[in-house]
Amino acid sequence: MLYTDSGIRRLILASGSPRRRQLLSLLGIPFVIKAAGVDERPLPGEPPSEMVLRVAHAKAFAIGEVRPDELVIAADTVVVLDGQLLGKPKDADDAIRILCDLRGRPHMVYSGVAVWHSARRRMLTELAESMVWMRHYSEEEVRAYVASGDPLDKAGAYAIQHPGFDPVARVEGCWLNVMGLPLCHLARALDRVGVVVPASVPGACLAFNQRACTIPVDTLKARR
Numbered sequence: 032m033l034y035t036d037s038g039i040r041r042l043i044l045a046s047g048s049p050r051r052r053q054l055l056s057l058l059g060i061p062f063v064i065k066a067a068g069v070d071e072r073p074l075p076g077e078p079p080s081e082m083v084l085r086v087a088h089a090k091a092f093a094i095g096e097v098r099p100d101e102l103v104i105a106a107d108t109v110v111v112l113d114g115q116l117l118g119k120p121k122d123a124d125d126a127i128r129i130l131c132d133l134r135g136r137p138h139m140v141y142s143g144v145a146v147w148h149s150a151r152r153r154m155l156t157e158l159a160e161s162m163v164w165m166r167h168y169s170e171e172e173v174r175a176y177v178a179s180g181d182p183l184d185k186a187g188a189y190a191i192q193h194p195g196f197d198p199v200a201r202v203e204g205c206w207l208n209v210m211g212l213p214l215c216h217l218a219r220a221l222d223r224v225g226v227v228v229p230a231s232v233p234g235a236c237l238a239f240n241q242r243a244c245t246i247p248v249d250t251l252k253a254r255r
Contacts (some may be wrong), residue, residue, distance in 0.1 A: 039148075050211050
């Protein structure tokens with residue numbers, strides 16, 4: 032059971048992503064998986080920061096049969112280079128092209144997080160932004176990574192946590208945001224509905240990521 036007076040006893044993760052499932056488990060809160068199928072295409076002229084919030088909101092709403100003691104957690108993440116959204120590569124050649132475009136350059140990663148309290152009809156959203164600098168990897172490294180198949184199901188054609196390719200030189204902002212679920216922002220949203228996270232978010236991030244959390248302490252405080 033959760034340490035809370037909100038009546039919430041379980042979370043529903045509206046995602047089939049193994050990475051989001053792994054990250055959410057770090058908070059020490061019981062949850063189940065119910066993947067949401069929604070249209071994730073951007074609207075004409077829609078800024079990426081607004082798109083991820085809209086899509087996360089839609090994913091949370093798409094989950095039916097939510098018990099009064101459950102909260103729905105949904106997220107959407109996009110990679111943006113020079114103002115252009117980088118989706119999942121169409122094939123291996125497209126993955127090579129994307130990774131070569133990203134090489135040695137900075138780009139932005141945006142994640143929208145939505146927490147839906149069905150019983151109270153209350154939706155909370157949080158936006159995380161990270162600037163990511165890619166290292167100067169070689170074309171041979173790119174081709175070997177693409178041949179592994181790992182980048183073909185990932186926006187931007189890379190996984191920041193991949194131990195073999197290790198594509199990222201540094202990140203300004205949340206590392207876990209780049210993986211698809213910024214725990215600091217999620218914990219703040221949960222706090223706003225009275226759910227106390229058992230785990231220390233900076234501690235969980237350090238243990239998982241082997242990097243100290245660089246998010247300002249104020250980010251972890253509730254914004255009611």
